[in-house]
Amino acid sequence: MYLVSCILFFSSCSSWFNLGILGILAHFRHYFIMLSAAEKTLIEVNDVHKSFAHNHVLRGLSLAIRQGESMVVIGGSGTGKSVLIKCIIGILSPDRGNIFVAGQDIGSLKEKDLYQLRKKFGMLFQAGALFDSMKVWENVGFGLLQHTTLSKKEVKKRAIEKLNLLGLHQIEDLMPSELSGGMRKRVSLARAIAMEPEILLYDEPTTGLDPIRADTINALIVEMRKKIKVTSITITHDMVSAYKVGDRIAMLYQGKIIEVGTPDEIKNSTSAIVQQFIQGKAEGPITQAEAQI
Amino acid sequence: MLNNFFHLIGSVSILFLQESGRITLLLWKAVLLTFQRPFNLKDILRQMEEVGIKSMPVVLITGAFTGAVLALQSYTGFQRFNAETFVGTVVALSITRELGPVLTGLMVSGRVGSSMAAELGTMQVTEQIDALYTLAVNPIKYLIVPRLLAALIMMPVLVIFADLIGIAGGYFVSVKVLSSNPYTYMERTWNYLELNDIFSGLFKAAVFGVIIATISCYQGFFTRGGAEGVGRATTKAVVLSCLLILIFNYIITALLF
Ligand SMILES: Nc1ncnc2c1ncn2[C@@H]1O[C@H](COP(=O)(O)OP(=O)(O)OP(=O)(O)O)[C@@H](O)[C@H]1O
Ligand SMILES: [Mg+2]
Numbered sequence: 001m002y003l004v005s006c007i008l009f010f011s012s013c014s015s016w017f018n019l020g021i022l023g024i025l026a027h028f029r030h031y032f033i034m035l036s037a038a039e040k041t042l043i044e045v046n047d048v049h050k051s052f053a054h055n056h057v058l059r060g061l062s063l064a065i066r067q068g069e070s071m072v073v074i075g076g077s078g079t080g081k082s083v084l085i086k087c088i089i090g091i092l093s094p095d096r097g098n099i100f101v102a103g104q105d106i107g108s109l110k111e112k113d114l115y116q117l118r119k120k121f122g123m124l125f126q127a128g129a130l131f132d133s134m135k136v137w138e139n140v141g142f143g144l145l146q147h148t149t150l151s152k153k154e155v156k157k158r159a160i161e162k163l164n165l166l167g168l169h170q171i172e173d174l175m176p177s178e179l180s181g182g183m184r185k186r187v188s189l190a191r192a193i194a195m196e197p198e199i200l201l202y203d204e205p206t207t208g209l210d211p212i213r214a215d216t217i218n219a220l221i222v223e224m225r226k227k228i229k230v231t232s233i234t235i236t237h238d239m240v241s242a243y244k245v246g247d248r249i250a251m252l253y254q255g256k257i258i259e260v261g262t263p264d265e266i267k268n269s270t271s272a273i274v275q276q277f278i279q280g281k282a283e284g285p286i287t288q289a290e291a292q293i
Numbered sequence: 294m295l296n297n298f299f300h301l302i303g304s305v306s307i308l309f310l311q312e313s314g315r316i317t318l319l320l321w322k323a324v325l326l327t328f329q330r331p332f333n334l335k336d337i338l339r340q341m342e343e344v345g346i347k348s349m350p351v352v353l354i355t356g357a358f359t360g361a362v363l364a365l366q367s368y369t370g371f372q373r374f375n376a377e378t379f380v381g382t383v384v385a386l387s388i389t390r391e392l393g394p395v396l397t398g399l400m401v402s403g404r405v406g407s408s409m410a411a412e413l414g415t416m417q418v419t420e421q422i423d424a425l426y427t428l429a430v431n432p433i434k435y436l437i438v439p440r441l442l443a444a445l446i447m448m449p450v451l452v453i454f455a456d457l458i459g460i461a462g463g464y465f466v467s468v469k470v471l472s473s474n475p476y477t478y479m480e481r482t483w484n485y486l487e488l489n490d491i492f493s494g495l496f497k498a499a500v501f502g503v504i505i506a507t508i509s510c511y512q513g514f515f516t517r518g519g520a521e522g523v524g525r526a527t528t529k530a531v532v533l534s535c536l537l538i539l540i541f542n543y544i545i546t547a548l549l550f
Contacts, residue, residue: 091423115429123427129420133412143428191428 040067041100042199042231043088048097049255050083057083058094059255065233070225072234072242074277075252076286081235082126084252085201088233089121090114101199119147122192126203126235128184130176136163136187137172143195162190167216182209189217193224200224200232206241214241221245239278243267251277253286319433319514320507323441326434336439344405344440344502345447349454351400356455359392360384360462368471377473381482384463386490390550393455394448394494395542398501401448402534406509409440410530413513414523422514437514441506448502449495456494493550500545501538508534 043065050058057080065071075081086092088099090106099106101117109117130139140159144150150158160172166186176184185208192200202221206214218241224230225245236242242249243263250260251274259266259274269275276284367383413436416422425432460482467473512530516522 086423089427091426115431118427118429121427123424125420125424127420129424131421131424132415132419142430146428146430191424195428 041065042067042069042102043233044098044100045084045088046098046100048084048087048094048099050080050087050092050094057255058087060097061252061256063250063257063260065231068225068229068231070221070232070234070245070247072236072246072249073252074236074239074242074249076277077237079252080255081252082203085123085203085233085235089118089123089201119195120198121201122195122197122199123201124185124189124192124203124205126207128176128188130184130188130191132176134176135172136174136176136179139176139187140172140190140194142191147195159190159194162194163187166190166220167213182213185209186213186217189220196228198230200230202232202234202236204235204237206236206238214238215244217241218244239280253277254289315515316507316511319437319511320441320503322433323437323507323510326431327438327442329434333435333439336435337442340439340443341447343408344401344443345450348401348404348447348451351404352397352451352455353458355396355400356388356393356457356459357462359396360388360459360464361466363387363392363459364463364466364471368467368473377471378477378481380467380473381463381478381480382485384467385460385482385486388459388463389456389486389490389494390546391494391542393452393459394497394501395538397448397452397455397498398505398538398542399535401444401451401501402505402509402538403531405444406505406530406534407527409506409509410513410516410527411523413510414516414526417514417516418519418522432514437506437510440510441503444502444506445499446502448498448505452494452498456491489550493546496549497542497545500541504537504541505534508537 041064043063045061045063048058048061049056061080061084063071063073063084073081073084083092087094088101088106090109093107102120104113104117106114106117130136131142134142137156137159138145140162141155144155144158145152148155156172163169163172163186166189168183168186168190171179171183171187176187179187185205189202189205192202200221205217205221209217221232221234222245225232232245234241234245246263248260248262249266250257251266251271252258253273259269259271261269266274266278269278272285276286363384364380367380368377371377371379371383413422416436422432422436425435464475464478464482467478468475509530512526512533516526518525
């Protein structure tokens with residue numbers, strides 16, 4: 001134990017000269033993460049601010065997601081949930097604050113390293129974002145075609161596997177414009193999981209699906225976590241889905257996370273705001289605050 | 294009043310500097326990425342077909358009629374001082390040095406520039422470009438580099454065809470319509486045409502190709518605001534690349550040839 005603290009101390013001393021005080025803090029974080037492997041934080045969002053023109057969307061948002069955890073983010077329409085996950089994957093950059101993924105500050109990464117880091121991610125876009133000039137299977141296999149040396153035939157086979165997993169059959173040669181909204185969403189989900197990433201970001205995976213399909217997707221998210229131990233962030237308005245897939249649920253309100261807890265903790269929350277949202281009531285503090293603006 | 298005026302001038306020039314800076318930066322990034330692996334030859338070939346082969350009919354028709362009308366006009370003028378035999382020379386020089394590259398550039402920016410801007414713009418507003426980022430594919434490398442290379446390569450090729458058919462158009466009108474002597478016409482065409490005339494035209498064409506692809510991809514890539522935004526980006530792409538073609542045409546001619 002003494003030995004460990006000695007090493008810690010000396011390495012910090014040397015880094016004082018090398019890196020300045022920030023470097024030291026980062027070092028300590030690193031040791032901390034290493035020592036507490038059980039509760040390892042994979043994604044840490046730290047006091048993030050993001051505005052568009054005069055629209056201050058995220059206002060000091062902090063959230064930590066542990067390795068292997070399924071985090072659900074709930075919150076009203078337009079509160080910045082999609083903006084949050086776009087910041088995490090580095091499509092949008094925060095105006096202030098830091099985001100750490102696997103201990104790396106994504107704001108200070110070189111472009112090349114950022115692309116490398118993104119290979120760990122899979123993302124389902126709220127509106128699908130399928131490539132409309134490519135067939136369904138080319139969409140699903142896009143990552144494999146770009147980043148591996150697999151043959152086209154092999155990629156197509158794997159794409160079909162993923163599509164079947166999501167209850168989609170015989171659509172691999174169609175174009176995205178020939179699909180229904182719900183099918184498009186599932187193709188997009190297939191594309192997100194095709195590379196078998198470590199981290200999955202789902203932006204409203206069940207909206208626009210019938211209840212049975214929605215439950216299939218919920219089961220899939222749960223299974224991905226159990227089987228491949230993926231860490232995931234799921235954005236949803238669907239409380240049934242939130243309770244089912246979430247290890248923890250975080251509520252986003254006015255640009256901040258106002259509460260994080262297990263589904264039971266959230267259900268029994270004492271916050272009137274959380275209660276109004278999860279019970280889906282028209283009357284309450286959220287609507288009152290909106291009326292005042 | 295005066296304050297307002299200076300304010301306007303100031304903000305317009307800041308906007309101009311900002312835009313031109315961002316366009317140059319995008320071009321620079323694309324150039325760097327061109328030399329990085331992987332080289333997706335298939336995409337480049339597909340874009341070459343889009344830019345080159347599919348523009349061919351438009352360019353050929355433009356070239357033919359331009360050559361024809363040049364012959365007609367210069368014949369009318371030259372007849373007044375008995376210099377009809379020099380029509381061939383005028384047609385060949387004007388087509389290869391000026392009209393071939395410029396008119397091809399304008400036609401291609403209308404045909405190809407607009408479709409590049411609309412395609413990338415649609416991809417931007419439907420988050421397909423964001424999706425590329427999340428799949429760890431650099432959209433500049435994947436979307437812009439092939440278009441840039443295709444335009445750079447195919448514009449000179451198109452201009453060679455425009456030159457040939459333009460000269461042929463002039464020949465047809467002079468010989469068949471105005472019944473000039475075919476041998477003197479051809480002789481006057483080739484004798485005064487230098488390699489430098491053709492190369493200067495091809496060099497211009499390559500520059501115009503870069504202008505068209507860069508401006509159109511830039512407009513598409515940074516489109517904001519739905520279908521309306523795509524429409525605006527498309528218009529801007531065509532207007533701006535046409536203007537820049539005319540401006541750069543003057544600059545290149547004045548400085549180099
Ligand atoms: N690229 C952008 N440019 C300008 N404003 C944006 C952009 N993206 C998001 N916004 C704004 O940020 C706010 C939050 O948007 P966001 O898409 O994150 O909402 P959300 O919480 O995902 O809502 P929903 O549940 O309806 O999807 C909105 O007011 C939106 O107008
Ligand atoms: Mg959203």
